[in-house]
Amino acid sequence: MICTKTPACPMCSRWDDDVELRIMEFEYSYLILNRDQFFPGYCLLFSKQHSTELFDLDLKTRQGMMEEVTRTAAALAALFKPDKINYELLGNMVPHIHWHLVPRFSSESLWPRPIWSEPHVETILTSEAYRQRCNQIRQALEKR
Numbered sequence: 001m002i003c004t005k006t007p008a009c010p011m012c013s014r015w016d017d018d019v020e021l022r023i024m025e026f027e028y029s030y031l032i033l034n035r036d037q038f039f040p041g042y043c044l045l046f047s048k049q050h051s052t053e054l055f056d057l058d059l060k061t062r063q064g065m066m067e068e069v070t071r072t073a074a075a076l077a078a079l080f081k082p083d084k085i086n087y088e089l090l091g092n093m094v095p096h097i098h099w100h101l102v103p104r105f106s107s108e109s110l111w112p113r114p115i116w117s118e119p120h121v122e123t124i125l126t127s128e129a130y131r132q133r134c135n136q137i138r139q140a141l142e143k144r
Ligand SMILES: [Zn+2]
Pocket: 005, 006, 009, 010, 011, 012, 049, 050, 051, 095, 096
């Protein structure tokens, strides 16, 4: 698959910019850990192709990416045992298809509201903890 990069788009360069947070390269998308781990296991899955809307993708790419979203969500559910996985695809600020895949727990202070419903203090991990969490998710994906 050809990656059509758009210079001003932060998502087009995200895989190169956030090497420490890389989890997996899929056929149609990339998966990285979100730097803020306030929600444990929060990942970003973004299309290799610079597109804004799902309907901009050809059918094969869209279906393939949705399988990658689903496979990731299943791996996160198996690993973190959340009450719900949230799937958020907005693109208002960064108009390049990227899914926020967020394990959610009923024990959270923000539950059951959307993750952006009120501000929170970011949870930044050590490099070693990022490496471990990325490895755990990668291993959970390899079982799927
Ligand atoms: Zn882009």
